Amino acid sequence: MRSSLALTATAALVALALTGCTAPAPEPLATSGASSDAIEVTGKLGANPRVDFPTPVSPKATQCTEVIAGDGERLVEGQQALIGLSVYNGSTGEELQAPTGFTDSEDAIPIVLGGNTLPGLLKGLSCGSVGSRVAVVIPPADAFGDEGNQSIGVGPDDSLVVVYDVRQAFLTRADGAVRPSRDGFPAVVLAPDGRPGITVPKTDPQKSTQVEVLKEGSGQVVESGDRVVVHYTGVLWDDNSVFDSTWEKGAPASFVVSDGSDSQVIPGFSEAIIGQKVGSQIGVIVPPSDGYGDQEQAGIPAGSTLFFVIDILGVVE
Template sequence: MRSSFALIATAGLVAVALTGCTAQAPAPEATTGGSSELVEATGEFGSAPKVDFPTPLMPSETECTEIIEGEGPLLTEGQMALVGLAVYNGATGDELQVTGFGDEDAVPLTVSDTTLPGLMKGLTCAREGSRVAVVVPEKDGFGPNGNESIGIAPGDSLVMVLDVQRAFPSRADGAVRLSRDGFPAVVLAPDGRPGITVPKNDPPEQTEVEVLKEGSGPVVESGDTVVVQYTGVLWDDNSVFDSSWENGSPVTFTVAEGEGSQVIPGFSKAIIGQTVGSQVGVIVTPEDGYGDQANAKIPAGSTLFFVVDILGVL
């Protein structure tokens, strides 16, 4: 079982907020400095590193050093990354958490403005395949109150070593396809967030799927766990009832035909058989949705419409 620090990470309090290094992206928010260069992390990438640094290590600003160089672009806002995570108290050298390495499930961290500020700044120098040392002062960590539950006293710094094992895109990158007349219109914001307009006509009697972008990645099979971004609206009034975009993070769940699915049948029907990198729109009838039961913002008997970006398969 993961310790409290990993649970905080997966809950989003230290979800990774990363900025990219493409031509139009901002520069990294942290750079190599005297403190981060003192962190040694030896061992093979993906295996729990042996970490050593002098104590107390108390930087004035967040610093990061790429110990093992990755490939491809720097991670950017909206991405989910799977990482091995090792966390230490920079003042005392105490180990707080080592998880996600070797045979353990990697920790999913997402680009988000809800992240711990120092982790956000430090990981702007990371990319898939990177091993990164990040040194975080109190002001970019848990602040003046610390976090006694995980062993951080007021004033303590953090030292983190992360192996970025896999990074998913923030949006579907497939080839655009035209949808048929009468299907809900979808317009994308610059960050990929969909705006949806449902037509005034009555909804179809069966669940219908349209491919809005066709990806070139692996085909999603029944029983797969997928990484997606999505927005769902009610057919009747076009109101958004749920959106991973609004919630600040892509989500993962298992899609299946029948038992084992973690989503409503219409959602699984939309994704199974599609390729990673695709964006699909799906009109979900009540029979393939929530039926005659109300669910949160969804009235009983509602027809739903989702736009789903398929970002990866775990």
Template structure:
């Protein structure tokens, strides 16, 4: 369960529900003289040709939408797949261009993302091309990042093509779980709280549909966008959660993109894959995973040997 991107990942550049009517959050960055000075040419989805006067030194993060997108603005907790071009706003040097023609870059609107980049994402939506200019205090500050070509006090310029967006939580219809199954209560943001019953666990994988989505069916071999929390059956301890912790090689908590398959070469434990394959996007599932379909008699750093596990998994999309 891991993903990586050299510049962003290594440097950090990168259920009961209470609900009600609320206004959509306002973007955390708006247009200004610096972001308006960034000239971007080329078609959406293609590597852009970017020009701007340097140095750019905005007092706060600025964002200008160059190509208008559709739908709602990105909000906290959402995952997006983007084409990303990064420049040193002080020197004008190109730092990285990635994800335009293939292999879009996953970025989440979370506290773990570089502050200026996170603010810039909140002014974008699916189909948007935006120019984001970030002052040093929302980037690498007085320390800079010399290996990346960023000196102390340098500003940054991002050009982002938001190719796809995913919801921050499963949005399917709520289904009642059977008696004796672990209880799941959702916080307002969708984060699950789990209570495992004080009973012996089953010997086989058991899957319960907590919410039923109406999206595409997950097939063996798909790359799936998920949010999940896993607990140990014995003591209800959370041992892994995309809501709370960064995965290895990733600087930020947030939805994960996982290759879900069975058999040789599988990237996730069998019980996790069994819970997802055949389900629909927008669903939330709970799955009891016995040791034989989990980490077996070896365990790992977080999971003791011969542990039964319970996961709550939100299925947010198929890449």
């Protein structure tokens, strides 16, 4: 890639693992209670919420209350979502993060539910679905613990109040129908969590980009100029070594794919994705002419043929 494109979230309150797409969605990791029900949130979706609550709010466990009901399945661990977010000190009422990402005029905050997320925020996010607005109250044990976080104004005994909207959510892995690959194409075997294991054949690669649909999805078709969310692993053809993997980083990547100069990835990567459907898994052999050419790039030797396995998780709206 031309740059590090792993999605990130903001501040000390966000960030990432995996679930299968065929299993039923698990129950949320938190439920409503007196503390979360006491958070008064007004305003419509698409506008910044107005938040009021009595202080101090001191729950014994993380609680969540769905203020506006969403549709579809709840968010799960390993999933990336785009959210609007506001955060308050539950003990003092102080605003720690002003409402961000709630309106169409603002970019939503990308967040991946997982091991690097504050435990209470992870629990609270599991209560949401696309189109929902949720109020979450987080005790110190599920926030910053006995040390607090003085840099953002949170003491060791302070709870957090979080209000978020789920504006969009993406697949955790490709969920399309499996298709057989041609003879001589690299072999791909998936781990239970979806990450690919790749074996490149000991043959000379072809000189042009070769695209193979390993799983055929049924979602939106990716067009030139779209910003996509993907998981991918890239290996060198010569020695089958992994040079880049979002799976290893613990979060999907997001970038613009294009057949023009606005593309944020190498031409072969864009060619593999444009015209494919969300939910698909794509294998692509990228020769140097559609990759990095005769220049060494971030540990990739000059003149390298590359092979990627790409899960298309969604298109950013």
